[in-house]
Amino acid sequence: MKQVFRAVETMSARGFLMTGVEIRQAVLEILERIAPDEDLSGLDDAVAFREQMELDSMDFLDIVMELRKGYRVQIPEEDYHNLNTMQSTVEYLTPKMKDVPVAG
């Protein structure tokens, strides 16, 4: 346990921070967990999630909650509109997640 912790520390000290690509991957994994029956391979980053998938307000709450659980990112309710498309989500999350060490 201690060893893992030290490894993570070293990684972030060396600057292994989450890039846009990694954040996109993280959001994609969350979407896969929330909506396992959706095919996300053709997801268009510029188009609203809602137009490409069956997502309701319950699911959007889950995206926020999963980000909090997995990456300790707090998203206030007035910012939820930033999670409209993949592109806007990654843009919004980049400054917030730059301090998150890459897992693994």
Added chain:
Amino acid sequence: MHYDTVIIGAGMSGLSAGVRLAYYEKNVCILERHTTIGGLNSFYRLRKRNYDVGLHAVTNYAEPGSKAGPLSKLLRQLRMKWEDFDLRPQLHSSIAFPDCTLRFTNDFALLVEQVAMAFPKQIDGFRRLVRTIAEHDALNLDKRQSTSARQVLSEHISDPLLIDMLFCPLMFYGSATPRDMDFSQFVIMFKSIFHEGFGRPFDGIRLILKKLVRHFKALGGHLKLRTGVSEIVQRNGKAKAVVLDDGTEITADNVLSSAGAAETMRMVDPSRPMVRPKAGDISFVESISVLDCEPASLGHHDTIVFYNDADSFHYERPNEPVDLRSGIICSPNNFDYSRPLEDGRMRITALAEPDYWIDLPEEEYQHRKMEWNDRIIKSALKHIPDFRSHVIDTDVFSPRTIRRFTGHLNGCVYGAPEKFVNGQTPVGNLYLCGTDQGFLGIVGAMLSGITIANRYLLK
């Protein structure tokens, strides 16, 4: 001991709320007075056979992989898979009234066809009603106003027989109010039964319950059986703790109760009589026959028959112990299974008078159960083949059974007539889920727990 949330009752709604909270790393404990999980939808073993309580069929059926609809929403929220519920669709069901039968399946088009055939003058009105139902947002918890479903139906349909026939399955499977339903409840039930339809896991309700519990525990949730709550402690108008039957106190930031509105308020203030929400009094007696053959081998293929033999349909607390004029016949064998169930089953359910059954002395109770069992079967024989020579075991439940195992006053099955759709109580940090919150059926109960957990307990 301190928890973020203590949940009272390990039924469908409490377990689902627990899964949501535990998944998001809340420290959560479910307290259940009974020796087993399930509440109004439970299971037991008797003389080496498995029985389900409550469940005839899971409503809101959807094909595995469906992206929309309550069942898909539920599985997503619980992070569970279609295989976990293992639902197989019904074969076909019917609504049987004197001189008129409407058949339906999980394909809504058949019901429309049947209505057009039996009620040619009503079909345009029926289609208008279907559009009204589609446009009604029954799940909006904040802007709910009470509208009489009878009123709305009479605006579209003029034949009282068709109105009664549409009400019959919807009331039997989910109305806490006699004679009429709130239109939002009607819409929820109409969609869940006629649009989406019936399904059942091969292993019955125990499969879903066991999966839920395993999931809850794997996420770190605590479950305590044989642990009844006798009091909810409040300070300055806010729930602070629960006191168990043995006197132990457990503190919590929030308390979520699935025990019923009246039942919960009684825990808040056990000694002082106060204005309490009224408990419902719609309850049932069910005759369960185990057969030495499949019902299909006797010529019975319907999954569920909703029958009424009277001139009009009476959904209310009866004056006699059991109302023999109407009922529900369910054959759990008649789902689209790839192999036969262990034995044949016929379950016949009819409205019952709660006080009669609850007040009977114990020695007379057993005797009366068997007497009414025979009468219920006899009255249902108009609609099904006579299976009595094939019966190898019998069990009967009554309002007394339901009250004993669930703690619901009057043994009521669908909760209080007045629903608390937003889940709030007069006490801060004390919330309601389950039948008295108002989403009904198995899927509805689970969504109830999820909705209230999301709304108040995940912040």
